[in-house]
Amino acid sequence: MTNLSATQKNVHSYREQFPALANKAYFNYGGQGPMPQGVMDAMTETQAQIQNIGPFGNEVGRWIGLNVKAAKEAIASDLNVAPTTITLTENVTVGCNIAMWGIEWHSGDHILLSDCEHQGIIAISQEISRRFGVEVTTCPLMDTLNTGDPVEVINQHLRPNTRLVVLSHILWNTGQLLPLDKIAEVCRNNNSQILVDAAQSVGAMPLNLDQLGVDFYAFTGHKWLCGPAGVGGLYVRPQAKASLKPTFVGWRSVILDDRNQPIDWNPDGSQYEVATSDYPLYVGLKEAIAIHQQWGTAEQRYQQICRHSEYLWRKLAALPNVKCLRTSPPECGLVSFQLVNQKPHTTLKLVQFLESERSFIRQIRDPDCVRACVHYFTLESEIDQLVESVQRFSLA
Numbered sequence: 001m002t003n004l005s006a007t008q009k010n011v012h013s014y015r016e017q018f019p020a021l022a023n024k025a026y027f028n029y030g031g032q033g034p035m036p037q038g039v040m041d042a043m044t045e046t047q048a049q050i051q052n053i054g055p056f057g058n059e060v061g062r063w064i065g066l067n068v069k070a071a072k073e074a075i076a077s078d079l080n081v082a083p084t085t086i087t088l089t090e091n092v093t094v095g096c097n098i099a100m101w102g103i104e105w106h107s108g109d110h111i112l113l114s115d116c117e118h119q120g121i122i123a124i125s126q127e128i129s130r131r132f133g134v135e136v137t138t139c140p141l142m143d144t145l146n147t148g149d150p151v152e153v154i155n156q157h158l159r160p161n162t163r164l165v166v167l168s169h170i171l172w173n174t175g176q177l178l179p180l181d182k183i184a185e186v187c188r189n190n191n192s193q194i195l196v197d198a199a200q201s202v203g204a205m206p207l208n209l210d211q212l213g214v215d216f217y218a219f220t221g222h223k224w225l226c227g228p229a230g231v232g233g234l235y236v237r238p239q240a241k242a243s244l245k246p247t248f249v250g251w252r253s254v255i256l257d258d259r260n261q262p263i264d265w266n267p268d269g270s271q272y273e274v275a276t277s278d279y280p281l282y283v284g285l286k287e288a289i290a291i292h293q294q295w296g297t298a299e300q301r302y303q304q305i306c307r308h309s310e311y312l313w314r315k316l317a318a319l320p321n322v323k324c325l326r327t328s329p330p331e332c333g334l335v336s337f338q339l340v341n342q343k344p345h346t347t348l349k350l351v352q353f354l355e356s357e358r359s360f361i362r363q364i365r366d367p368d369c370v371r372a373c374v375h376y377f378t379l380e381s382e383i384d385q386l387v388e389s390v391q392r393f394s395l396a
């Protein structure tokens with residue numbers, strides 16, 4: 001089995017900037033990433049600076065405005081899009097809400113989801129369905145993890161009245177990376193818009209959203225980007241903007257005249273922003289992005305993530321009582337697996353056992369499995385520790 005240490009030369013000193021990594025083997029990046037000290041310091045300093053200049057006044061208002069702009073520029077550089085296409089949100093789910101409620105629904109319209117979407121997104125669809133008489137159906141992508149073609153499955157489930165397709169770039173339960181460019185093309189050919197839940201992809205792989213051709217891409221800073229909880233974003237494709245109406249509206253959404261009366265929507269992504277926010281979070285996210293970019297390009301980070309997930313996948317697959325959901329090496333940092341002959345509650349017990357041994361992974365309910373996430377700065381020794389603990393549990 002390939003040894004990872006050659007690719008991990010400076011990683012020990014790099015990891016020292018993440019206090020959370022000092023005392024545990026961490027595999028929950030898909031839940032929440034650990035924050036670097038520099039991110040926490042940047043937020044504390046920003047908070048102090050706001051108090052020092054303001055907290056409310058013309059100068060501090062201008063200063064905050066510059067920081068909001070800088071945060072959008074940092075996010076946009078990571079996604080390879082123009083900063084004007086970015087709306088700052090609180091998390092993935094708020095971004096999905098903006099996209100889903102902003103469409104002018106008509107009774108009889110159709111929403112297509114995959115069968116691997118997050119519960120929050122399912123709940124939004126159900127409420128839209130109830131309120132507007134929109135039909136929601138689900139297509140089976142879970143079964144295409146190892147065989148089958150997700151593009152074809154989606155194609156078969158599109159209808160003439162499908163207004164919106166909602167799916168994740170990386171399926172959070174099985175770790176499948178979907179061929180989004182091909183899926184976007186199939187949707188475009190059907191005149192259906194596509195909203196992507198990017199909870200597991202932003203910060204975890206190189207992205208060029210304009211090239212992908214998706215309409216809406218909702219993400220967060222607190223998972224793979226290791227930024228603070230409470231700030232995320234939504235990309236809206238320029239061609240999709242005219243059809244997406246703001247649902248929540250406030251002073252940040254509009255252009256004001258000299259009597260402070262709203263006269264038009266802001267032309268950029270701030271059209272979907274509302275009002276006062278916790279601005280130091282934006283600075284924290286910008287700092288987190290800068291820290292990753294200093295380590296290497298998005299492509300280099302992704303390659304390292306894949307080396308780590310393959311290493312973990314191979315070690316797990318070699319255990320007699322463990323079954324990885326994937327039958328080939330993962331294409332991202334998520335590795336989902338089960339115990340052979342597991343009973344109900346086994347996965348929860350495994351997660352609890354591992355946490356008691358200071359290894360952090362999570363339980364997934366559908367399919368019944370556990371999920372370990374590796375980042376580019378995960379250690380070979382962390383993976384070895386996890387696998388060794390899993391083995392002991394599986395043999396007990």
Ligand SMILES: Cc1ncc(COP(=O)(O)O)c(C=O)c1O
Pocket residue numbers: 030031090091092093094117118120168172197199200219220232
């Ligand atoms: C695929 C997916 N979508 C949505 C979410 C919810 O994210 P947030 O709390 O940022 O809205 C998660 C969180 O784990 C997720 O994995």
